[in-house]
Amino acid sequence: MITLYTFGPAFGLPDASPFVMKAELLLKLAGLPYRTMPGNLRRAPKGKLPYLDDMGRIVADSTMIRWHIEKTYHVDFDAGLSEAERGVAWAVEKLMEDNLYWAVARVRWLDDANFERGPAQFFQRVPAPVRGIVTTLVKRRVRQMLWAQGLGRHSDEEA
Ligand SMILES: N[C@@H](CCC(=O)N[C@@H](CS)C(=O)NCC(=O)O)C(=O)O
CATH class of the missing domain: 3.40.30.10 (Glutaredoxin)
Known part of the structure; x- marks a missing residue:
């Protein structure tokens, strides 16, 4: 299994x-x-x-x-696609996963209003006395990842 x-x-x-x-x-x-x-x-x-x-x-x-x-x-998830279409599918997949994913993460985690509507929900299960510190630490880690990836270095307008 x-x-x-x-x-x-x-x-x-x-x-x-x-x-x-x-x-x-x-x-x-x-x-x-x-x-x-x-x-x-x-x-x-x-x-x-x-x-x-x-x-x-x-x-x-x-x-x-x-x-x-x-x-x-022995599964081919791209069955039926030509070689060229497989190339396009791979390029789109990488665009979504390695670029657009970070753009979404940026607006979700770095914009306070979006954070409250979205990722803040992840921390509801954390016991109240430590929820604030855990949230701060995870937000800092996401900010560091966005900095390393590059998108976190730009202004909102540039991003
Ligand atoms: N390239 C990986 C990306 C997986 C990924 O980024 N997962 C995120 C959640 S969307 C994660 O586990 N993040 C936890 C962390 O970085 O601490 C894949 O395709 O599986």
Whole structure:
């Protein structure tokens, strides 16, 4: 049985993470039996979710999960596409995952009003006495990641 480690449902979606939803959809499209379990970032091999455990084989990162499913279960998610279309699909996927994802993260986490409407909900489960400090620490980490990625260095207008 495949176990997919996830954050869990949020905002009426199957998961708060687009990468987790992508991995789960790939499992569904491949018709593979699987279960989901709440993941722990400290135990995640790459410090991020999703990752999966396929009978002891640990695969981290949604794209690695895709390749694992394709190779192990002989599935071609791009079946029917020409070589050129496969190239375009790959370019669009990388645009969404490596660029637009960060643009969305920037407006969600760095804009206070958006933060209150969105990511602040993630911290409701944190005990009230430490909620403030945990929220501050995670926000700082996201700000650092956005700085490293580059988008966090620009003004709103430039971004
Ligand atoms: N390239 C990875 C990206 C996964 C990713 O960025 N996951 C985020 C949630 S959307 C995460 O786990 N972040 C936790 C952290 O960075 O501490 C994939 O495709 O799986």
